[in-house]
Amino acid sequence: xxxxxxxxxxxxxxxxxxxxxxxxxxxYDDISFFFEDLMEGGCQSGIIGELIYYTDTxxxxxxxxxxxxxxxxxxxxxxxxxxxxxxxxxxxxEDPLARDTLNMNLLAWFGFEETARNLALDAGIEL
Numbered sequence: 001x002x003x004x005x006x007x008x009x010x011x012x013x014x015x016x017x018x019x020x021x022x023x024x025x026x027x028y029d030d031i032s033f034f035f036e037d038l039m040e041g042g043c044q045s046g047i048i049g050e051l052i053y054y055t056d057t058x059x060x061x062x063x064x065x066x067x068x069x070x071x072x073x074x075x076x077x078x079x080x081x082x083x084x085x086x087x088x089x090x091x092x093x094e095d096p097l098a099r100d101t102l103n104m105n106l107l108a109w110f111g112f113e114e115t116a117r118n119l120a121l122d123a124g125i126e127l
Contacts, residue, residue: 002030002031002032002123002125003022003025003031004018004021004022004031004119004120004123005123006018007119007122011067012063012064012067013064013067013068013111013115014067014115014119016060016063016064017112017115017116017119018119020048020050020112021034021038021116021119024047024048031125032125032126035116035117035120035125035127036127038113038116039113039117039127042109042113043108043109043112043113044109048112051108051109051112054101054105057104057105057108057109058101058104058105058108060108060111060112061098061104061105061107061108061111062104064108064111067111067115068107068108068110068111071110071111071114071115072086072107072110072111075114083096083098083103084096087106087110090106091103091106
């Protein structure tokens with residue numbers, strides 16, 4: 001089975017996501033099937049057991065905050081919108097700096113999913 005390989009200048013977020021994806025994808029015949037499930041339901045579906053509970057998603061966000069913030073900034077610049085516009089009603093507007101649980105959880109999932117998607121594309125996996 002194809003696995004995601006380490007890349008040059010890999011961030012800690014990329015390394016963490018790559019290792020988690022490779023571990024989870026072992027249960028699939030092909031890694032592309034794992035990515036199909038991830039892109040279909042996202043982390044919200046429970047596909048990544050380490051990112052189900054708030055305690056875990058908050059820890060993940062805090063550990064990778066700089067990398068996630070950079071992804072978010074790039075996404076907002078690319079689409080020309082603010083986080084509340086990007087995430088819609090899932091974004092808690094009263095918490096624009098993502099200091100509370102709901103937005104930190106949302107950003108943890110965003111960081112994982114976006115990083116996984118980028119790693120898959122870099123590896124030539126069609127999504």
